[in-house]
Amino acid sequence: MQNSLKGITVVAVEQAVAAPYASSRLADAGARVIKVERSEGDFARNYDKLVRGQSAYFVWLNRGKESVCLDLRLEMDREVLDTLIANADVFIQNLKPGSIEKLGFASAGLRRRFPRLITCDISGFGEIGPYSHLKAYDLIVQAETGLCAITGNQHGPARVGVSVCDISAGMTAHSAILQALYHRKITGEGTSIQVSLFDAVADWMSVPVLQNDYSGYHTVRAGVKHPSLAPYGAYRCADGKEVILSIQNDREWVNFCEKFLKQPALTRAPGFADNMERLGHRVQLDEIIERRFSELSCHEAMQELEAAALAYGRLNELVDVSRHPHIRRVQVGTPEGIVQTIAPAAIFNSERPSLRPVPALGDHTEAVREEVLGLLRERAASA
Numbered sequence: 001m002q003n004s005l006k007g008i009t010v011v012a013v014e015q016a017v018a019a020p021y022a023s024s025r026l027a028d029a030g031a032r033v034i035k036v037e038r039s040e041g042d043f044a045r046n047y048d049k050l051v052r053g054q055s056a057y058f059v060w061l062n063r064g065k066e067s068v069c070l071d072l073r074l075e076m077d078r079e080v081l082d083t084l085i086a087n088a089d090v091f092i093q094n095l096k097p098g099s100i101e102k103l104g105f106a107s108a109g110l111r112r113r114f115p116r117l118i119t120c121d122i123s124g125f126g127e128i129g130p131y132s133h134l135k136a137y138d139l140i141v142q143a144e145t146g147l148c149a150i151t152g153n154q155h156g157p158a159r160v161g162v163s164v165c166d167i168s169a170g171m172t173a174h175s176a177i178l179q180a181l182y183h184r185k186i187t188g189e190g191t192s193i194q195v196s197l198f199d200a201v202a203d204w205m206s207v208p209v210l211q212n213d214y215s216g217y218h219t220v221r222a223g224v225k226h227p228s229l230a231p232y233g234a235y236r237c238a239d240g241k242e243v244i245l246s247i248q249n250d251r252e253w254v255n256f257c258e259k260f261l262k263q264p265a266l267t268r269a270p271g272f273a274d275n276m277e278r279l280g281h282r283v284q285l286d287e288i289i290e291r292r293f294s295e296l297s298c299h300e301a302m303q304e305l306e307a308a309a310l311a312y313g314r315l316n317e318l319v320d321v322s323r324h325p326h327i328r329r330v331q332v333g334t335p336e337g338i339v340q341t342i343a344p345a346a347i348f349n350s351e352r353p354s355l356r357p358v359p360a361l362g363d364h365t366e367a368v369r370e371e372v373l374g375l376l377r378e379r380a381a382s383a
Helices: 017-030 058-062 073-086 105-115 138-143 165-189 197-206 206-215 250-260 264-268 275-280 282-293 298-307 320-323 366-383
Strands: 009-013 032-037 064-068 090-093 118-121 190-196 232-236 243-244 313-314 327-335 337-342
Touching: 009 017, 009 073, 009 275, 017 032, 017 058, 017 090, 017 105, 017 118, 017 165, 032 073, 058 337, 073 206, 090 165, 105 118, 105 190, 118 165, 138 165, 138 197, 165 197, 190 197, 232 282, 243 298, 250 264, 250 275, 250 298, 275 282, 298 313, 337 366
Parallel strands: 009 032, 009 090, 032 064, 090 118, 118 190
Antiparallel strands: 232 243, 243 313, 327 337
């Protein structure tokens, strides 16, 4: 399964996170991904220097690719890109609005010339609408979609701690490209795909928006509590450690009251009988739960929750996650040496993934230029 896309060629004029996420997952599946960079490189190469002197984002999202430096202001380099696209299956780009069109590589034109080509344009706000001309980065979109408004606590809104809008757009693009490849296999036709950061996260905001639109329910910032389920959140134990508890249905609520709280009558008490009632009386409910957790160490609380067949977890710090017994790691080569990175989430046939290395800037420029010259000679000979 690791080579399920072997034979597929992807050309990506990409930068930052969203498009590199999509193309990296195609590379993980065996596709040949030719990453076109400026002479100074994808600016994500310089986000930080924290992984053997390299950017953590770049190491994460660019394994298995070929790095080709082109100056697309030059006609000869535009001809190189045009030849690469002519022989590709997928073209991905996420330059700022209008840039790819000015360079002569608008998807509509490419699709007319190459009917089997799958094009994927990733942008901040899409190609239509009043904001379509604007540049957009992750936090801007988190704010615009209302994600910040429901993230944080009573003291104010917060940014989700990872680049969730970029990642969501990259995931959406990846799944759309796979769908388009399957469509082409059946019909022989390529597809034009547009994905925006805004649309990707707006889709994820469907539950709070639907709740607001149809019931006037306003999702409040709840910190590490769930905004619409109770009890669901973090509770401090006698040793100062915090445990996350989740109750999702009536059966679990009964088990929780009987086996953990030791208060079976609470299941029928006014204000606590169902989830909506519990939400309205969350302060009182949390006081009861907090008293019980304060009597137990973290280990004791987790033992009792597990015995009651309830879902629980620890409120871990990053150092805890790095040492987590459930984390799967895999080696990836980089220009500065081997890095132990978190393994891809999907496991195929119980196989351990083998990742191709992260390229140095321009690692494959000369080889790809020679390849393009050969293709041009073949084209001229057959003309």
